[in-house]
Amino acid sequence: MRNTLTRVVSRVLLSRLFTPLMDTQRDAHRRMVVGLGNPGMEATRHSVGMAVLGALAARLDLAQHWKRDKQVSGEVIVSEVQDTAVILLRPKLLMNINGVAVARAAAKYGVRAEDIVLVHDELDKPLGKTVFKHGGSARGHNGVRSCIDVLQSDVMLRLMVGIGRPEGKTSVERHVLGRFSRNEEPLVAAVLQQSVDLLMARLARPTGGDVAARRDKPKEQKESSNP
Numbered sequence: 001m002r003n004t005l006t007r008v009v010s011r012v013l014l015s016r017l018f019t020p021l022m023d024t025q026r027d028a029h030r031r032m033v034v035g036l037g038n039p040g041m042e043a044t045r046h047s048v049g050m051a052v053l054g055a056l057a058a059r060l061d062l063a064q065h066w067k068r069d070k071q072v073s074g075e076v077i078v079s080e081v082q083d084t085a086v087i088l089l090r091p092k093l094l095m096n097i098n099g100v101a102v103a104r105a106a107a108k109y110g111v112r113a114e115d116i117v118l119v120h121d122e123l124d125k126p127l128g129k130t131v132f133k134h135g136g137s138a139r140g141h142n143g144v145r146s147c148i149d150v151l152q153s154d155v156m157l158r159l160m161v162g163i164g165r166p167e168g169k170t171s172v173e174r175h176v177l178g179r180f181s182r183n184e185e186p187l188v189a190a191v192l193q194q195s196v197d198l199l200m201a202r203l204a205r206p207t208g209g210d211v212a213a214r215r216d217k218p219k220e221q222k223e224s225s226n227p
Contacts, residue, residue, distance in 0.1 A: 031203060032087040032111040034102050036120040036143035038177075039092045045163040046176040048188075049119040049143075050090050052161060055192040056199055057088060066090070072104040081203040087111060099146030106151070113153040117199065120144060121176065125162030128187050128226055130195050132202070133158045157202070161195055 033056065037047025042054075057063045057077055066075045077088040087109050091101035106116065120143055125131065135155045138145035148154045166175035180188050 029083070030085040030087070030109065030111050031115045031117065032089055032102075032105060032109065033117045033199060033203070034089045034091070034098075034105075034119065034147075036091070036095060036098050036118060036141075036147075038095050041177065043179050044177050045180060046095065046121055048121045048161050048163060048191075049159075051188075052119045052159070052192055052195045052199075053088055053090050056196045059196050059200065062088075068092070069105075069108075072101050072108055074101040074105060076105065078109070081200065084203060086203060095143040095146075097146055098143040099148070099150035102147050103150045113151050114155045114157075116147075116151075116156045117159060117202065118144060118147060118156050119159045119161065119195070119199070121163045122160035123163060123165050123172065123176070125160060126164045127162055127180075127184060128191060129162035130191060130198060131160050131162075132198065133160055159195060159198060161191060 033053065035047075035049040035051070035053030037050035038044070041047050042050045054063070057066065060079060060081070062077050062079055065077050065079075067077070068074075069076045072089070074092045075090040079086055079088070087105060089101065089105050091098040093101050102116065102118075105111070106113065120141055122131075122139075122141075124139070134157055137154065138148055144158065147156060163176065166172060
């Protein structure tokens with residue numbers, strides 16, 4: 001029932017049309033990196049994708065260049081990484097409908113689904129573990145499910161940032177919506193920087209290699225990092 005309601009809300013939000021900002025012919029050298037999360041809850045485990053985007057913007061010396069884009073319902077930076085046009089997006093919609101902002105931005109800036117990188121938290125990997133995954137199911141992640149549903153595609157590259165499962169009797173919901181502990185903060189800082197390293201290396205690659213890789217069965221990349 002909840003998933004059906006989320007889909008209905010997404011369709012209503014997507015009904016607003018606008019003129020694409022860039023040429024409607026999709027540029028093979030244009031990519032978008034999205035930090036999934038909940039607005040106003042950027043410091044929580046569930047919004048670690050947003051934190052990675054903040055670290056990426058800082059690495060590119062663009063931390064002060066975020067602009068609120070009401071058309072896409074998110075904060076956006078448009079830049080270049082080694083001659084590749086890159087759009088950074090932090091959705092300003094709830095996690096369950098993040099896909100609406102992603103679809104709007106993809107349409108406005110002329111980015112194909114296969115050239116989108118979703119950065120998000122991953123319960124089934126410990127804190128300190130990050131790994132790329134090509135396409136496949138949402139694996140229970142509501143933000144990824146929203147993107148797949150609205151874009152009608154699952155080919156997006158995903159950078160999964162491990163947050164680990166809760167210990168003891170702590171519920172999953174309380175765990176993901178909670179903040180990292182003080183003891184975890186040094187490891188989180190290292191994870192953010194290593195996630196940026198992986199993204200920078202990926203963005204420097206020709207898009208053709210990504211497209212070819214997605215023709216194979218979806219699987220996790222060997223590209224991963226442990227602090």
